[in-house]
Amino acid sequence: MAPKVEPVPSDATLPASTRVVVIGGGVIGVTTAFFLARAGVPVVLCEKGEIAAEQSSRNWGWTRVMGRDERELPLSQSSLDLWRQMNALTGRETGFRQCGILYACDDQKQLDEFLSWKTTADTYQIRTSILNGAQAADMAGGAQRVFKGGLFCPTDGRAEPTMAVPAIAAAAREAGATIMTRCAVRALDRQGGRVCGVITERGRIACDTVVLAGGAWSRLFGGNEGLDLPSLNVLGSVMRVDNVEGAPEESVGGSDFAFRRNIHGGYNISRRNASVSDITPDTFRQLRRFMGSYVRNRHEMRLRIGRRFIEEMRLPRRWSADDASPFEQIRILDPEPSHGLLDEAFRIIRRDFPPFRTMREVERWGGMIDVTPDAVPIIDHAPTLPGLVLGVGFSGHGFGIGPGAGKLLSEIVLGARPSVDPAPFRLNRFSA
Ligand SMILES: Cc1cc2nc3c(=O)[nH]c(=O)nc-3n(C[C@H](O)[C@H](O)[C@H](O)COP(=O)(O)OP(=O)(O)OC[C@H]3O[C@@H](n4cnc5c(N)ncnc54)[C@H](O)[C@@H]3O)c2cc1C
Numbered sequence: 001m002a003p004k005v006e007p008v009p010s011d012a013t014l015p016a017s018t019r020v021v022v023i024g025g026g027v028i029g030v031t032t033a034f035f036l037a038r039a040g041v042p043v044v045l046c047e048k049g050e051i052a053a054e055q056s057s058r059n060w061g062w063t064r065v066m067g068r069d070e071r072e073l074p075l076s077q078s079s080l081d082l083w084r085q086m087n088a089l090t091g092r093e094t095g096f097r098q099c100g101i102l103y104a105c106d107d108q109k110q111l112d113e114f115l116s117w118k119t120t121a122d123t124y125q126i127r128t129s130i131l132n133g134a135q136a137a138d139m140a141g142g143a144q145r146v147f148k149g150g151l152f153c154p155t156d157g158r159a160e161p162t163m164a165v166p167a168i169a170a171a172a173r174e175a176g177a178t179i180m181t182r183c184a185v186r187a188l189d190r191q192g193g194r195v196c197g198v199i200t201e202r203g204r205i206a207c208d209t210v211v212l213a214g215g216a217w218s219r220l221f222g223g224n225e226g227l228d229l230p231s232l233n234v235l236g237s238v239m240r241v242d243n244v245e246g247a248p249e250e251s252v253g254g255s256d257f258a259f260r261r262n263i264h265g266g267y268n269i270s271r272r273n274a275s276v277s278d279i280t281p282d283t284f285r286q287l288r289r290f291m292g293s294y295v296r297n298r299h300e301m302r303l304r305i306g307r308r309f310i311e312e313m314r315l316p317r318r319w320s321a322d323d324a325s326p327f328e329q330i331r332i333l334d335p336e337p338s339h340g341l342l343d344e345a346f347r348i349i350r351r352d353f354p355p356f357r358t359m360r361e362v363e364r365w366g367g368m369i370d371v372t373p374d375a376v377p378i379i380d381h382a383p384t385l386p387g388l389v390l391g392v393g394f395s396g397h398g399f400g401i402g403p404g405a406g407k408l409l410s411e412i413v414l415g416a417r418p419s420v421d422p423a424p425f426r427l428n429r430f431s432a
Contacts, residue, residue: 001365002334003058003240006166008051010181011173017206018042018178020413021198022213023185023221025049026056027399028391029213030169031406032413034090037175039410044207045169045177046200048184048217049331052165055215056399058367060238060268061161061260062251063400064101065126066153067117071376071424072401073124078420079404083159086403090171095160095263100250104136104143104150110255114151128153140252145352147254158251160263161399168403184327186319188225188388195387199321201328209413211389212382216333216368218392219282220326223317227382230289230430231370231393234301235276237337239346239364242266247355257348259356266362271345273300275369275396276338278308289373289430302338337366371395372430379408379425389413390427 008025020036022029025047036043063083065076086094105111111130118128129152136150137143173179180202188210189197197206214221222229244267251260258272277283283290294301315326342364349356372378372393382388391409398405404420411418 001336002053002332003162003363003365005050005052005057005162008166008169008179008181010183011178014180014183014200014202015044015178015205018044019207020209020211021046021185021205021207022211023198024213024215025051025169025179025181026054026213026215027052027165027402028215028394028405028409029211030165030172031403032211032213032391032409033177033179034168034172034175035407035410036413037172037177039414040176041414043177044205045172045179046183046185046198047179047181048327050181051169051179052161053332055367055369056165056402057161058238058365059161059236059399060258060270061095061158061262061399062101062156063096063159064153064156065121066101066128066151066156067103068397069376070120073121073126074420075404075408076401077124077126078407079401080155080157082403082407083157086159086164086168090167092167092171094164094167096157096164098155098157099261100152100154101156102136102139102150102152102250102252104140104147104252104254106255107148111149114149118151126153127155139248139250141247141353141355143353156251158260159399163263182331184325185221186325186327187321188385193386195385201324209387209389211391211409211413213391213409215392216370217327218370218390220315220317224319225385227385229378229390229392230286230373232277232282232286232290233368234371234396235278235335235338235366236270236369236396237342237364237366238268238270239342240266240268240362241356241359242362243358243360245355245358247353257345257352259349267356267359269345269349271341271348274302274341275300276302276304276341279303279305280309280312282312293373293375333368335366335368337364339364369396374429377405377425378427379405379412379422380427381412383427
């Protein structure tokens with residue numbers, strides 16, 4: 001139930017000290033380590049499982065500017081620039097292709113939203129065009145479905161999640177980073193109220209700064225350190241199919257479907273605008289924070305109560321650095337995908353898009369997404385913990401903005417001039 005990720009072996013020896021420790025080997029942690037190492041900064045990345053084994057290999061692989069919250073536009077533009085250079089920067093294949101992304105819509109309300117977003121995008125010199133229904137259907141591989149129109153961004157692209165982050169990790173190591181896998185960070189080490197290192201399951205590492213990029217685990221880690229990070233975990237599901245003839249190079253998303261070509265020649269498909277949110281003890285703890293988000297997304301979010309409530313209740317929320325942490329209990333978060341949503345996606349795509357009539361399922365998987373109340377990430381110093389920097393809450397679209405976010409995090413760590421204004425990503429926006 002997990003896509004096969006290019007392996008990145010661990011370094012053998014845990015360094016006793018370094019300048020920066022990065023917690024988490026997903027796209028955010030790995031790109032942060034990459035840019036720090038390239039700047040000549042000693043850095044150790046600790047990953048509890050394997051590099052990119054959680055969200056960063058399980059996502060759709062869309063690297064887009066299109067449709068983003070305005071606060072994310074500069075970061076997504078800088079990220080796309082980096083994606084375009086990524087094969088050259090890493091000396092490896094990341095699967096990046098500037099294929100263009102099409103959003104097709106069914107009604108005037110959605111088309112008005114496209115038009116309004118395009119007006120904003122124009123002020124950022126983002127090249128997009130509005131298509132009529134026939135043009136959208138044509139670009140989507142001759143869809144047999146009546147679209148009202150479409151929004152197309154030719155400069156957006158895709159990268160291959162199972163290859164990209166491992167490639168960047170290998171390049172980070174070449175640039176001098178130490179990469180430790182199967183090495184959970186249990187807790188922060190502090191002196192005089194300041195972070196001075198981490199305690200891992202394999203020993204202590206002294207350092208000046210720690211970057212927390214723990215994806216769906218960040219809130220749990222933060223909680224043990226007295227930091228209440230606003231974040232809930234939501235399930236996304238993907239299916240890989242083959243035997244598709246004549247489908248477009250462009251990635252296409254509509255109100256209830258999404259597909260994009262993968263590097264194996266097949267397609268990754270999904271049920272767009274639908275995810276599953278398991279009700280857990282954390283749902284109740286954060287009910288007020290997320291109420292607005294539940295109301296806004298009520299048509300897209302399927303709430304469910306089941307096994308995860310008990311699983312989460314059983315996970316300790318407090319532990320000491322001497323004891324095994326929850327991060328050692330669950331090395332790789334490998335949730336069961338939503339079979340119902342994937343079956344729906346398969347049915348809709350086969351019905352509406354002739355190139356997919358003969359498709360066959362190859363595999364399916366789930367991924368746990370960490371979402372903030374406004375679906376925009378937190379990239380900031382931890383206000384109450386000097387020495388800790390946060391790169392968390394990428395809310396289901398962190399793969400595309402990963403490289404820009406990693407670069408920005410490296411600049412925040414070094415106190416360098418930021419390539420993108422970090423103000424929209426401050427943690428204190430939630431307490432305002
Ligand atoms: C189904 C699905 C579809 C998506 N589609 C897209 C898309 O098309 N485009 C897009 O831009 N984004 C997409 N996303 C979102 C994107 O995948 C994430 O936003 C991004 O990968 C987050 O990266 P990350 O590094 O923050 O987290 P992760 O990739 O989850 O990495 C966090 C890592 O931290 C490790 N870790 C946690 N705690 C510790 C600890 N204490 N010690 C050591 N290691 C620890 C974990 O093991 C994990 O490997 C999608 C996500 C899913 C699940």
